[in-house]
Amino acid sequence: MNRQVIFVKRPEGLPKMDSFAWREEAIPTPGEGEVVVRTVYLSVDPYMRGRMNDTKSYVPPFALGEVLQGGVVGRVVASRHNAFAEGDMVLGMLGWQDYSRVNGKHLRKLDPSLAPKSLALGVLGMPGLTAYCGLLKIGEPKAGETVVVSGAAGAVGMIAGQIAKLKGCRVVGIAGSDEKTQYLKDECGFDETINYKTESSMREALRNVCKDGVDIYFDNVGGSLSDDVMQRINKGARIILCGQIAEYNLEKPDLGPRPQTLLLIRSALMKGFIVSDYAHCHDEAIHDLAIWYREGRIKNRETIVHGLEHAVDAFLGLFRGDNIGKQLVQVSDF
Structure with a gap:
């Protein structure tokens, strides 16, 4: 049957x-x-x-x-x-x-x-394509920039952070357990990690690990966590809206801070996307991801x-x- x-x-x-x-x-x-x-x-x-x-x-x-x-x-x-x-x-x-x-x-x-x-x-499917297209086509990372990834131990976040490292960026991953944050540092090469479940103040934790601000934020989570990251964005920052898992199960709309003023005064870009928007880049993405995986430059x-x-x-x-x-x-x- x-x-x-x-x-x-x-x-x-x-x-x-x-x-x-x-x-x-x-x-x-x-x-x-x-x-x-x-x-x-x-x-x-x-x-x-x-x-x-x-x-x-x-x-x-x-x-x-x-x-x-x-x-x-x-x-x-x-x-x-x-x-x-x-x-x-x-x-x-x-x-x-x-x-x-x-x-x-x-x-x-x-x-x-x-x-x-x-x-x-x-890695060679929807999560990998999402990480690749979001980070490289919207974020356009440059060597030396600070990239923050929320939901960093998930299928998309883990790959996005590793691609950022390949591009010479300093990468901060936010995840929800010590096991996850340790894996991101030890295996995926993230520079810094934050366990948001054990921090009494995310704003303080972000201030400590992002002393020079945030140039790219790869947002898989949304909610109050993302509000805190937004406070650290630099002029010309790029905010990549990939997922909002903190919002998916809310029974009423969440009324959080409005980011428009920050985006304005810091000349920042916030862009949402769906991976199918970048179908024209998928062959390129699979080609690069496959090489990086085979060479051991991306862990899975x-x-x-x-x-x-x-x-x-x-x-x-x-x-x-x-x-x-x-x-x-x-x-x-x-």
Whole structure:
């Protein structure tokens, strides 16, 4: 049978288990031009929380009663599409289920010899592309500048900080545990780190590690933490709005400080982006990221939960801060 995770209730605030249900169906068979993919890895991403709201955004909301969707690396088990053969490893936006039937035009064939298969959902996938395009195309880092990354131990933040180091910047990472901050310094080469959960004053902590101010802020978090970083921005600073995970589960709009005056008097740029905005740069990004990874200049870490039955808890764990690096669910063996 084909087990499926079904989205059944729009959450208010932090999602709970009652927003999800299980369903079993027969394993599908492909029609003309289709393939059936057995799920190997599911990607678990914070942006999925936004799709659970019935509001207009850059992607349509998840439909109630339907299989939850996300990035998937899988193996073709049946094909009626000329470009795919049984056994091919593929990448696509597929269902949270054991098997997906999909038109071949929505899949990309992977070359397993280039890198570990899971990296297509991490360093060489959406998180890596997001970090690369956001930092280099918006931030335009210059050697010697100070870059601050919030959510720095997440899949995007970890890569963004390492790219900044490759460009000669001084990098400060903000994360939520001593284990995470130690990893960022010891393995990823960050110059300074802050555990925001143990600091009595983030403004004071930022003052201590950013004595010359902040030139680039790669913002994955938002909320009051980002308000504190904004107080340290230099003239000509670039603020890259990548994610706002501190805001995703609020039941009412957050009324925080207004940044316009700071942006004005410091001639600063604040720009939000979605990785698809930079589709024209994706080939360049994957090329560079693959080289940096193979040369050991970018370190990668994954948090892998085993079993489709644990996928929802892995998603909820994003908001508890359970993961270091990319959060994945391994559903089956290769």
